[in-house]
Amino acid sequence: MIINKGTVATLETAFKRAFQMGFSSIKLEDLYHPRLATVVPSGTKQNYYPFIGQVAKFREWLGDRVVTNLKAHDYTIVNRDFELTIEVDRNDIEDDQYGVYEPLMREMGYAAKMHPDELLFELIAAAASTLCFDGQNFLDTDHPVGDTTASNYDATGGGDMWLLLDTRRPLKPFIVQQRKKHQFQSFTKMTDESVFKTKKFTYGADARLNVGFGLWQCAYGSLNTLNSTNFEAYRKAMRLFVSDEGRPLGIRPNLLVCGPGNQAAAEGLLKAQFLANGATNINFQAVDLLVVDHLDL
Numbered sequence: 001m002i003i004n005k006g007t008v009a010t011l012e013t014a015f016k017r018a019f020q021m022g023f024s025s026i027k028l029e030d031l032y033h034p035r036l037a038t039v040v041p042s043g044t045k046q047n048y049y050p051f052i053g054q055v056a057k058f059r060e061w062l063g064d065r066v067v068t069n070l071k072a073h074d075y076t077i078v079n080r081d082f083e084l085t086i087e088v089d090r091n092d093i094e095d096d097q098y099g100v101y102e103p104l105m106r107e108m109g110y111a112a113k114m115h116p117d118e119l120l121f122e123l124i125a126a127a128a129s130t131l132c133f134d135g136q137n138f139l140d141t142d143h144p145v146g147d148t149t150a151s152n153y154d155a156t157g158g159g160d161m162w163l164l165l166d167t168r169r170p171l172k173p174f175i176v177q178q179r180k181k182h183q184f185q186s187f188t189k190m191t192d193e194s195v196f197k198t199k200k201f202t203y204g205a206d207a208r209l210n211v212g213f214g215l216w217q218c219a220y221g222s223l224n225t226l227n228s229t230n231f232e233a234y235r236k237a238m239r240l241f242v243s244d245e246g247r248p249l250g251i252r253p254n255l256l257v258c259g260p261g262n263q264a265a266a267e268g269l270l271k272a273q274f275l276a277n278g279a280t281n282i283n284f285q286a287v288d289l290l291v292v293d294h295l296d297l
Contacts (some may be wrong), residue, residue, distance in 0.1 A: 012203075015184075019108055025113075036120065036173065038166065039178060042179040042209075043176050047077050081207075084112070089200055090199045107135055112205050124295070130213075139219070150217075157223050163258075164287070166207065166217075172214050179210075180207055185203070186203045222234065255287055258295060270284065270286060271289070272284070
């Protein structure tokens with residue numbers, strides 16, 4: 001292939017199309033983060049969430065309005081920059097070998113679509129050692145609640161992580177903060193210094209985003225055995241979570257998340273209508289089940 005402005009533009013169009021094909025190959029319902037996290041747009045380098053720990057509740061209007069005194073929390077999620085870059089040797093284009101790069105461009109698009117999921121599960125893996133809005137680790141045994149504390153973590157057992165979540169609220173357990181969506185870019189002008197010096201065309205994608213924690217009350221994490229005893233104990237604990245003023249928060253766990261190591265136990269707990277002894281399984285379809293490879297990595 002003779003390299004000129006026209007052929008370079010044609011190649012860029014083909015690679016961009018391949019990127020978009022890879023990006024579009026994953027349907028929204030196949031992603032995890034829209035279900036587990038509240039997606040928040042960002043218009044600056046960081047978002048400040050001063051009242052993230054508050055859960056709104058109506059009261060009967062008798063007399064004057066009663067202004068809720070919100071407890072401010074200093075919780076900020078700073079956006080991060082990410083990139084993925086691929087070089088294509090000019091000789092490969094001249095020798096008509098550029099077709100071998102199209103699968104890589106599709107893979108780049110696929111990776112861009114999956115990127116928020118990967119960031120989210122990196123965060124979840126570190127949830128017991130990363131602070132949330134109340135100054136405690138997101139999964140912790142002593143979150144301050146009024147004059148007392150509450151736990152949303154069981155570290156005994158040392159097994160694979162599994163979580164019980166309430167994902168039905170507008171503010172979910174986690175936050176995906178998007179500043180700039182993943183975009184395809186190229187540096188292919190013959191006058192580009194990199195092309196002149198290295199004889200390579202550069203294609204890539206970049207984005208600005210980050211992940212963080214929402215309401216810790218909407219999550220209960222455990223390294224303990226996944227069985228009916230622990231499941232029922234955590235579910236009860238979550239439903240009894242209260243605000244700093246002592247009113248029920250109305251947390252209703254609806255999703256169990258685990259890795260492949262706990263899949264058999266989770267399916268036995270939630271998908272078997274009867275127990276081994278023939279008795280009715282009271283936890284049959286109690287919550288939905290989501291099995292993700294990331295939790296066991």
